[in-house]
Amino acid sequence: MDERSTPVFTFFLFCLIAGMPAAANIQDVCSSCHVNATCDNKSDNSGKVCNCKYGFVGNGRTLCQDKDECQIGATKICGQHTTCHNTYGSYYCTCLDGYMASNNMPVFIPNDGTHCQDMNECSVSGQCGPGGQCRNLDGGFDCSCQLGYRVHNGKEPFHPHKDKVSCKVVDCGHPALQDNMLLFSATGTTYGSVATFVCGEGFLLKSGVTTSQCGDDGLWSRTNMICEEIKCQEPVVITHTKRLWDGATHVGSVVVYQCDEGYDTRSTRNYSVCGQSGLWEDIDLWCEEISCGPPQTLPNTNLLWDRSIRPGSVVLYECISGYYRESGDNISTCQTSGEWAKVSLKCEAKCGPIPLLAHSDVVWHNNSVVIHRCVNGYHSWRGSDVSLCSSSGVWQMATIKCIEIKPPIGHLLVSNEKCLQWRAEKYEEDTEIYKVAYIGSRDYDRANVDKRKQFLSSKADWLKVCLSLLPATNYSISITAMSKGFTASISTNTSLTVPPIPDIYYREYETPAPTLRLHRSPNSLDPISLYQVFVLPIDDTMVFDCSAPVDGDTASEYGSVKGSVQAQMRISHVGTAMNFTVGDGLYYGGFFNAPLEKGRHYYVVLRAVSQWKRDLKSSCVLWAKVTGTSYVVRVSSLCGAATVGLIALAVLLRYTYIWCVKKT
Secondary structure, rough: OOOOHHHHHHHHHHHHHHHHOHHHHHHHHHHOOOOOEEEEEEOOOEEEEEEEOEEOOOOOOOOOEEHHHOOOOOHHHHHHOOOEEEOEEEEEEEEOEEEEEOOOOOOOHHHHOOEEEEHHHHOOOOOOOEEEEEEEEOOOOEEEEEEOOOOOOOOEEEEEOOOOOEEOEEEOOOOOOOOOOEEEEEEOEEEEEEEEEEEEOEEEEEOOOOOEEEEEOOOOOOOOOEEEOOOOOOOOOOOOOOEEEEOOOOOOOOOEEEEEEOOOEEEOEEEEEEEEOOOOOOOOOOEOOOHHHOOOOOOOOEEEEOOOOOOOOOOEEEEOEOOOOOOOEEEEOOOOOEEEEEOOEEEEEEEOOOOOOOOOEEEEEEOEEEEEEEOEEEEEEEEOOOEEEOOOOOOOOOOEEEEEEEOOEEEEEEEOOEEEEEEEOOOOOOEEEEEEEEEEOOOOOOOOEEEEEEEEEEEOOOOEEEOOOOOOOEEEEEEEEOOOOOEEEEEEEOOOOOOOEEEOOEEEEOOOOEEEEEEEEEEEEEOOOEEEEEEEEEEOOOEEOOOOOOOEEEEEEEEEEEEEEEEEEHHHOOEEEEEEEEOOOOOOOOOOOOOOOOOOEEEEEEEEEEEEEEEEEEEEEEEEEOOOOOOOOOOOOOOOOOOOOOOHHHOOOOOOOEEEEEEE
């Protein structure tokens, strides 16, 4: 025991003498330890002692401060290629750029043998960019260019991220051509591309290689191909011909053969061309002696001829008995073309010039017989179409008449928007059957089509038929004369009519949201476009014009009462029946069906609107009355002095009448 332990021992003896237990003494020592210390057994088991925790230094009781492990140097505490990071009560290590921990963790403590080792950056594909090759270094890497690539914007070796240097593929550009050579194909212009050449037209490969390759120096390899001009021998000689030729024998040279005088060619082609093979094209050509054959014959003539048909032979024409030479040449000669020269001899009969009929042409004649035919636009009407030259020299005239052809149906027109009128062109009083077909459509209701037809039988020259055409409809009408197969057409538009009065059930309601009912005519081709519902508050004098245009509110021109359009419904959305609740707070066709005010009384009016293009017509009917008391409808002084009942008011709403109501 040394001197520094004496006070503790004396205190321990004092405790024993005083009768205090040893355990209390141990507990007091541990309670005095610093927060960053531990209470440990002494090595000789003589008691407890306070020791600072790992990473702290001090006396264990009043002082335990952080120990900076990194102050001895990162290499000593963490190892090679590291950085040391001190923390409160500890530390950790990281690897320098280009190195990685052997346990593949970003931070470590080397007490388990972890150390920093070189990172192989080249294991990452494309590290050096296109055309680059990577070389791993201790703690880094560098790049160079592969074969067929050149360094761009710097020099080798390089770092692609730090130096902003890259590899660019070698490009040889377009391959150069030598004399008489053509580029046949090329796989590209970059390193390793191959170009193939052929000899130009009129030349043939004699020797050499026909391909060239783009090298790593940016140049195409030289080709040693030699192209030799193709030549043909002298063209052949053909019997009875002469050659038209300039003596050229290169590819494309032409020799033309021409038959000798007195001979004619019997082929379709008389020339030959020097081809790519060095041979003249085959021709199928021969020349035969020219022969005119038998001479032509002329009407009403005889021939004086020695039967010779060679060029230069002559034939003489003369008129037969009963005819005389009126004009023209009467000699024909066999020409070198193998044809007899044309003659213009005309032999006229003694009857004189051939007769002509009005509106007709002569189909055929021989100066003794003439056949006539009516010209276009005319037709023959009974009689003979032949004129004859009699033995007396006088023409016996044809008896047909040529009458102008007119269409079976003409002057077609529409009257009163429904009646058709036309003129029937006939040659005799025949009965004609006419088919009248018509089809109608509406711009605003394309789903419905009015398609009908009817037949009419008549002998009359002027006809008229009236059709049941629908209003506000575009019609296309055709009339066919059945026996002639002739059709005439016309188009017409019918006017817009006042729509029919809606079929409703008038009722009086005391509820502020009555449901009203409407039944629409099953005839879906009626001209109604839409329905509008008006709610009119019953005040003093009210004036309502059924034909007036509307917006959100409709103000009376003669009174102060206003009515509103509660709803607007397209006819395509209504069908044949509709239930409508007044004041349900919804929108119908852009109009708000506002709830009715409690305690007020209203009339509900239904308006049917027909609208076609710019034309608009309407009709109205009183649909309902919403009230809790009894009211009498009275016509105001503006509309007349008579008093009418509620049903009479509904009648006044028809069409475009202005009606008035006065509260009594």
